[in-house]
Amino acid sequence: MKVCFAADVLKEPNAWGSLDQIVYHFxxxxxxxxxxxxxxxxxxxxxQEDIQGRSGKRNLETLQKYYTxxxxxxxxxxxxxxxxxxxxxxxxxGESNKTLRPDDAISYLNKPAYVxxxxxxxxxxxxxxxxxxxxxxxxxxxxxxxWWQYHxxxxxxxxxxxxxxxxxxxxxxxxxxxxxxxxxxxxPGEVTPTIKxxxxxxxxxxxxxxxxxxxxKIENYLPISALFRKHVPKKLKNIYQAFLSLTLEQxxxxxxxxxxxxxxxxxxxxxxxxxKNLFEHVPKRILDNLCGGFGDNAWEYFQSxxxxxxxxxxxxxxxxxxxxxxxxxxSIERLL
Numbered sequence: 001m002k003v004c005f006a007a008d009v010l011k012e013p014n015a016w017g018s019l020d021q022i023v024y025h026f027x028x029x030x031x032x033x034x035x036x037x038x039x040x041x042x043x044x045x046x047x048q049e050d051i052q053g054r055s056g057k058r059n060l061e062t063l064q065k066y067y068t069x070x071x072x073x074x075x076x077x078x079x080x081x082x083x084x085x086x087x088x089x090x091x092x093x094g095e096s097n098k099t100l101r102p103d104d105a106i107s108y109l110n111k112p113a114y115v116x117x118x119x120x121x122x123x124x125x126x127x128x129x130x131x132x133x134x135x136x137x138x139x140x141x142x143x144x145x146x147w148w149q150y151h152x153x154x155x156x157x158x159x160x161x162x163x164x165x166x167x168x169x170x171x172x173x174x175x176x177x178x179x180x181x182x183x184x185x186x187x188p189g190e191v192t193p194t195i196k197x198x199x200x201x202x203x204x205x206x207x208x209x210x211x212x213x214x215x216x217k218i219e220n221y222l223p224i225s226a227l228f229r230k231h232v233p234k235k236l237k238n239i240y241q242a243f244l245s246l247t248l249e250q251x252x253x254x255x256x257x258x259x260x261x262x263x264x265x266x267x268x269x270x271x272x273x274x275x276k277n278l279f280e281h282v283p284k285r286i287l288d289n290l291c292g293g294f295g296d297n298a299w300e301y302f303q304s305x306x307x308x309x310x311x312x313x314x315x316x317x318x319x320x321x322x323x324x325x326x327x328x329x330x331s332i333e334r335l336l
Contacts, residue, residue: 001336002034002082003109006089009102010044015090018102019046020055022088025109026062030147030336032082038067080333081138084174097174104172113148113176113335114166116159120152122299123180126218127332129302129309130325139329142336156181156194160201163208176335179210180328182217186275187253188320211328214320219256219298221325223313226305227294235292242289248318250278259293267291 003022009015025031041047041063050056086109087099100108117123127150131140142148153162159179166177179202184192195212202210215221227240239259243251253275260267267287269276279287302309315322 001109002032002085003105004034004036004085004087005041006087006091007040008090009088010041010046012090013045013049015088015102016046016049018106019088020059021106022102022109023059023062026066027058028145030142030145031109033062033066034085035063035066035070038063079138080330081142081336083334084176086173097172100173108170108173111170112146113332114151114178115148115332115335116151116153116162116166116177116179118153118156118181120150122302123218124150125299125302126221127180127328129306130221130314130329132306133309133311133314134325134329135311136329136333139333139336147336148332151177156197159198163201163205175207177208178331178335179208181210181212183213183215185214185216185253186255186271187278188249190272190274209331209334211324211331214324215252216254217256218302219294220252220254221314221317222256222298222301222305223309223317225313226301226308236294238289239292239294242286245286246282250282252318253278254290255293256298257293257296260287260291262288262291 003025005019009019022031023033026033035041042060047056047060047063051060085098086105088102088105089099090101091099092101093099115127117127128140128143131143151162151166153159163177163179167175170176179198181194181198183190184194198210198212202208213221224244227243243254246254261270262268265288266284267290269279269287314325321327
């Protein structure tokens with residue numbers, strides 16, 4: 001987050017200890033010092049009263065570094081980190097949750113942001129792989145530092161309960177929660193119960209950004225190169241070869257873990273007509289080989305085949321929105 005010190009706290013001795021602690025976050029890079037007037041801060045009572053002390057020297061050095069960096073910015077990828085601005089002031093506005101008193105700000109700035117998912121293990125492995133594939137080093141480092149973390153919600157029927165629980169942990173300041181969910185779509189354009197629930201709640205509260213994957217589930221984002229195995233049972237080889245013969249749209253809505261059901265040794269297409277129509281021209285031999293899927297632990301490929309999961313490979317899996325993953329990662333960055 002960007003943090004701005006209002007003029008009133010620079011004059012209030014009771015606030016200075018809190019400001020000293022907040023400066024530590026600027027040094028570590030967890031939060032960014034938003035400086036409106038460096039001279040005003042340098043000449044403030046807060047700095048001048050302790051100009052020879054350890055805290056005073058550290059604060060002044062940090063101020064000068066941030067001011068210099070603002071004049072000579074580094075050339076890097078356009079980052080969405082530090083897009084929320086928090087104002088530290090004695091005069092807190094009841095109309096805004098982006099103004100906090102110094103003591104409240106210390107507690108708030110120490111807390112992590114959350115990415116709420118259905119299953120922390122599988123969804124976390126998916127997002128970690130995407131972060132690696134798209135070169136989001138800052139986001140990865142922030143996670144390692146504990147500045148953001150996953151929150152397991154269980155089923156998305158619990159979304160309201162779980163997000164409101166996270167809201168109680170925040171207490172003051174902007175809520176920093178992002179929700180990510182599978183769509184569970186068996187065909188393009190299906191509006192599933194999951195989609196309805198997530199959209200209804202997040203749109204209602206208005207302060208919880210979210211993303212609903214366009215493909216059926218996270219496993220549908222596994223690149224072909226990550227699914228291929230040389231030393232696997234014949235059944236999995238058959239599934240792999242059959243999967244290759246599907247169109248990108250069919251691959252996006254195939255049930256990757258369990259595949260099609262089999263009755264009397266043949267695939268049965270169940271579910272809505274739109275799902276059946278999506279696969280109606282696939283030869284029966286291919287459908288039969290797609291029974292059983294890649295297994296309940298297919299998500300583990302996001303971990304074991306990390307080197308195969310690159311940005312180019314992800315884009316080749318096909319999607320109606322080529323920037324879908326980029327936008328998801330951008331949304332997580334905006335929480336920090």
